[in-house]
Amino acid sequence: MNLAKYPRRRYTSYKTPIEHLERLSKLLGGPNIYMKRDDLLGLAGGGNKTRKLEFLMAEALEQGADTIITCGAVQSNHCRLTIGAAVKEGLKAQIIMEERIEGSYDRNATGNNFIYHLLGVEDVHVVPGGSDMPNELEKLAEKLRAEGRKPYIVQGGGSNELGCLGYISCAQEINEQLFEMGLNIDKICCVSGSSSMHVGLLVGTKGLNMNIPIQGVSVGKKEPIQGDKVKELADKVTEIFGMPEISREEIVVDDNYIGESYGAPTKEMVEAIQMVAREEGIILDAVYTGKFMAAIIGMIREGKFKKDENILLLNSGSGYNIFSYEDILKEEVYTK
Structure with a gap:
């Protein structure tokens, strides 16, 4: 995949770090949780x-x-x-x-x-x-x-074909970092919303023969709709690069932690935001990464990851919108 032929502005002059969330991993009893800190990307407050x-x-x-x-x-x-x-x-x-x-x-x-x-x-x-x-x-x-x-x-x-290039390039960045760290990752987990991050990671890891499955977490739509949306965009992107298509079976979306609707708070989201803040000092946002982390915690508790697996979470957004959810969050924050 030759990304160099596409014009690009550079808003981040460094690779975003991959951190081992050691305290959170221990608290949850495994797997080994790593986080790609795309909340630290450039521009106004960072985010994917x-x-x-x-x-x-x-x-x-x-x-x-x-x-x-x-x-x-x-x-x-x-x-x-x-x-x-x-x-x-x-x-x-x-x-x-x-x-x-x-x-x-x-x-x-x-x-x-x-x-x-x-x-x-x-x-x-x-x-x-x-x-x-x-x-x-x-x-x-x-x-x-x-x-x-x-x-x-x-x-x-x-989220269009051009936007997907951002996360195809991110897959290349992850591949380089994992090699430099000597770290073998069993699964990459990401939010699946407008879908270009999910698609970019699918196409990028496949194009690089990384053989790492991508676990998507929906924050708005149920699996049949969200999965089909990912598939539609993935088909357009693979056609551009002349790659084999992404099969529908490769598109994995968990839709159990959406709540009432997109943007509607859930108690699991509140718990996840507080847990990650107090264990790792990382502030999640209340719409995307809060529900995403709630899903990861839920899947760990349900035994959907092996205890000795290494999983990489994409932190896709910063926490500015958390301030608009203060009334929902502060009762828990001030009492615990």
Whole structure:
């Protein structure tokens, strides 16, 4: 896979570390848990979307864009980082917020919402949950074009074929690090949401013949829908590289820890955030990595990993949005 032929902006000048979560591993009685700290990526507070934006922003600049537009749920990490990338490149940014939980948008909220405005987002548009987001993005782009501007659309989560290159390159980075560390990993675990991270890891590890299975954890959709979504994007990416396709059987998604819906808190998420903070000093976010870690802890307790296995978790996001969940979290935090 020759990634060098794709234009790329570099927002992180180092490999994100792989840490052994020794205390957490001991507390849970195995397996040996390692974490790839993509919450320490560059741009505004870090998170996995930075890797995707390196390729997407390069295309935007090649096309002469002056405004970046994207979308996400209320408190979206992706929107925060996309605005940050636009700022870094001297471009304007507008975002569309999808209210997936009715009444959840608050213009004066803290967390990522505050960071949007701190970074100088030009405008925030709010639409109801279930809206056709690609259509909403195109409508906004048409409005800006009518004003004589040159918008570039970054799809939700940066999830398209180009965005997947971010995690194909991450697979290469992981491969190099594991060799340098002399560490054999039995399974890589990641969030499966907008799906480009999941797809990038699947394609990247397969292309490198790493023979490490990828365990996805859904934070929004049940397995049949999420698995098919991953498969659809994976087919597009493997076709680009002329690779054998990713079979549906290779796409593994756990959907047992979603809760009521995307973004809706769960008691398992609260427990996971507190446990990782107090055992490892790592702050997880309340939408993605909190539910992801709740699933990993749950699967360990259910015996779905062998005690002596080495598993690598992708920490895909920073914890800014945790401040918008204070009311849910602080009762546990202040009493234990």
